[in-house]
Amino acid sequence: MAESGAKSAKSQATQKYQRQQRTNDPDQTRADILEAAEDQFARRGYAGTTIDSIAQKTRRSKRMIYYYFNSKAKLYVAVLENAYARIRVAEAKVNLGEDDPRQSLKNLVDFCFDFHFDHPTYVKLIVSENLNEAKYLTASSLVGELHRPILQRIDQCLRLGYQKELFHQVVTPMEIHMTLSGLCFFNVSNRATFSAIFDADMTSAAARRARKQQILLTILGRLNTTMDGFVSDFS
Secondary structure (H helix, E strand, O other): OOHHHHHHHHHHHHHHHHHHHHHHHHHHHHHHHHHHHHHHHHHHHHHHHHHHOOOOOOOHHHHHHHHHHHHHHHHHHHHHEHHHHHHHHOOOOOOOOOOOHHHHHHHHHHHHHHHHHHHHHHHHHHHHHHHHHOOOOOOOOHHHHHHHHHHHHHHHHHHHHHHOEEOOOOOOHHHHHHHHHHHHHHHHHHHHHHHHOOOOOOHHHHHHHHHHHHHHHHHHHHHHHHOOOOOOOOO
């Protein structure tokens, strides 16, 4: 009994120390607040979210939240910036420099579809800000800059496709990005209603592979792509 009590006391002391370390770490504290705030804003929207609900979720005081972000509006903008940065940073690791630019686009479809599927909170957050008519997003000077690299990388991919005479229709990088984002986004944002109306399977591994191929073929079709020797299906 004495040994068991000693272990319990040691465990409690360790947990207390870890909590203190997290509280004393500014970067971790900020990250914890952003994570809790993203969950709340995605679930309740900007108007329905309060600093009280975020404080309760993150177990940080309202005073601490205001110390780091000054206001609810500034916290919301920081959440948006953090969410967009997350996808853009992950996207930067996608190989868009394949010798075959068709494969580069396939890599991008694979990533974009899976990211949206795996991050439904991100999708809900963006839906919420669209309902706000991007009122708060326009306060950010960062988000626009975050999106420049992907357009440049898509442009390089398209140029290679034209040089190799694989793509025969001129399409802007913005259109490719818009089409890809829209189709991947829809699969999450409208999944509940679409599945209910049409009794459609949108979540199984087979359904996701098929949808990825449909998205890829849509983009390659828009580019009037030569398909000889290219495998478009996803294994």
